[in-house]
Amino acid sequence: MAVADVTDALTAAPLRSNRRRVVRRILHNPLALTGLAVLAIAVILAVFANWLAPHEPTQTHLDRAFAPPGTAGYLLGTDDLGRDVLSRIMFGLRASLHVGVLAVAFSLVVGVPLGLIAGYFRTVDALISRLTDLVLAFPFLILAVGLAAIRGASLGNAAIAIGIAQIPGMIRIVRSETLRIKSLDFVAAAIVEGASDAWVLGRHIFPNAGSAIIVQATVGIPAAILGEAVLSFLGLGIQPPAPSLGTMLADAQQFASRAPWAAVMPGVAIMLLTLAFNIVGDSLRDALDPKASRR
């Protein structure tokens, strides 16, 4: 090995050991691994639903309606129209994950920069904060209905509506973190060093606000999944007969006493998904925190 390679490896060490540390902490945390496994299974089921699902999710078999779980060929039973619950859950996962990730990504892309700007530049703070209050005061459902009226009812538009509703929370979290971090001496030290505003925001404030942002995002995904259920129930989200976990839950209420599994199964799926997101988010935050004790 050349001398240059050795020095190169040495200099790259801090960053790489940091990444390795995060991975190691996750791998040594059984709870985090469980959460990751659940998420991985959910993603695989959702992505490969076309091949993995035993039945067509929208195919009705009225003669096989209300088959209980365990019936040959219908592991989780069927609903009132004889559609396979397992297959519908797989496709429903796809819709729910789609909305959850899209909505949170939207709120991150818009909310994080605005929060940083509001917290850092006091001149625009009032403007951004008042706009935040305005969005917060606007009823979420009316926003969603309005958006559906303009752009049509679809899963993507539901995600945007949910994302918009989540932006104020994101802005507030990031803004308050920015205000807190801005007053710390290392930020002043960076300013004395001649760092530009962009540098201070990008290298000092954003990384230190990271854990709060991650937590907010992982709370946001399950909230978005539930929000999608509400919108789809009102016909503003996914269009029937295509399934999402939320619509399955909503539809199954009509015959919950007759076929409780049709409601319980998607409910359990939502619960597991939500739980997994929260666990992974929490352990990711802990793993990213250099101050957390080393194992």
Next chain:
Amino acid sequence: MKPVLAVKDLSVTFRTEDGPLSAVDRVSFDVGDGEVLAVVGESGCGKSVTAMSIAGLLPRTATVDGSVELDGTELIGADKRTLRSIRGREVAYIFQEPMTSLNPVFTVGHQIIEVLRTHIGLNRQAAHARAIELLKLVGIPSAERRVGDYPHQLSGGMRQRVMIAMAVACDPKVLIADEPTTALDVTIQAGILDVLRGLRERLGTSIVLITHDLGVVADLADRVAVMYAGRVVETADVHDLFAHPEHPYTVGLLRASPAAGRHADAQRLNEIPGLVPVLTEQPDACTFADRCPRALDTCTSSQPQLTDRPHRVACWNPVREPVEV
């Protein structure tokens, strides 16, 4: 000799809800090449505000007048670009609180390397090697290993050393140390002072040392400026000041600080009665008059100006006789 840092008639006024508040009033001092100037005074007398105005750290509610010349370049009123290029390369700042002055999410090495790469343009390898060198310079043991540590893994004294290493990374002309040892215990203090002294000797860095600890002053400073209520009331060579303090406030400060061997007779330290006044305007009187044991009638009717001698004092009735402190 041309001073490295020349502060002339520096005034800082804060806009507050109760009207303008004068924090620093026409302060002037020079710092020569490799000189250590100590700025001393009680809490609230404008030491830190003076330092922050040099570093450009004051909030927007502050109005700064006067002149701060660094190596011939005027800093007050300079545009952002000029300031940015001067700061970091020419001026460095050490904060009082080592616990929050390093970014907790990056290793200390990473932070020093970043400074070196952005300001001096070193490449990765060179910056890494230089970072270890700097850590050694400030007396951090096994620097090769420490370079990969996060700030929370270091003690307060170690962090302050890292801060100093970062501050001198670009070989600044002036180092502003704002109470660098206040948050540390006495043995660590001595170590930090050693580091600062070493920097001055080896790199020829000029240091503006803000402190209220006269022990630190005696230890490190060449010259002293005593501040009271936003003004410099006495400035002199450090030996001269300790031997012949002329301003009653300086005498009070010296009497109020413990010295080795002086407690044999278990005497109580002498405090200065009263507090530093908060000034919404500079009055036509000596601001120290109502706390001063030597106040005359003139003191309440006219503001004394600094005399024009090497040992400068702003007092109507300076202490000329030898004093017991």
